[in-house]
Amino acid sequence: MPSSPRNRIGEVYGKLTVVRASERRTKAGNAFWWCRCSCGAEREVPSDKLSLNTARRKPTVNACETCSRELQIEGVYRKNDREEKQRRQAALEARSQLKGRVPDRWLSLPLTDAHARELGRKLFFRGTICLRGHLAPYRINGGCQACSGQTPSAANSPSTKPKGS
Incomplete structure (x- = not known):
C-alpha cells in the first residue's frame, strides 16, 4: 500500500487551488488532486505536476485546460x-x-x-x-x-x- 500523500489542500499553483484529494494514483504511485481554477473550472492533476519551481525541467500544470490554452x-x-x-x-x-x-x-x-x-x-x-x-x-x-x-x-x-x- 502506498504511503499517504502530503496534504496539499488550500495550496495555490498558478491559477489552480487544490480543493480535495482524488482516489486515483499515477503508475508511479503519485496521488491526484482536484484543483479549482480561478475561472471556476475543476481539473484533476497528479501531484508530481504541481510545483512552484519555475526552473524545473519537468512540465507543470498551473491552470485548467481552457485557461492553459489561453495562456499559451x-x-x-x-x-x-x-x-x-x-x-x-x-x-x-x-x-x-x-x-x-x-x-x-x-x-x-x-x-x-x-x-x-x-x-x-x-x-x-x-x-x-x-x-x-x-x-x-x-x-x-x-x-x-x-x-x-x-x-x-x-x-x-x-x-x-x-x-x-
Whole structure:
C-alpha cells in the first residue's frame, strides 16, 4: 500500500487551488488532486505536476485546460509582438542608410508586412536586399517587386554601388 500523500489542500499553483484529494494514483504511485481554477473550472492533476519551481525541467500544470490554452496563445502573441518590434527596428536602421540612394516614396512605405496590413497597404519596404540581389519594395502577399518585374531594383543602379568600383 502506498504511503499517504502530503496534504496539499488550500495550496495555490498558478491559477489552480487544490480543493480535495482524488482516489486515483499515477503508475508511479503519485496521488491526484482536484484543483479549482480561478475561472471556476475543476481539473484533476497528479501531484508530481504541481510545483512552484519555475526552473524545473519537468512540465507543470498551473491552470485548467481552457485557461492553459489561453495562456499559451497569449505567450505566442507576446513573442510575435516582440519579434515584430525587432523587425521594424531593423528595417528603420536599414532604411536610414539608404536615404538619397532610393526613391523617397519607398522610404514612406510601411516598414514590414504586418505594418502594411495594419495600415491597409499592399506594399512595404524593409531596406534589405532580396535573395536575387534586388533592393525594392515587397508586396504583403510575398515577393520582391523587382523579381516580378514591376519595379526596377535600386541595388543595380549606379547610386547604390560602392565608391571606388
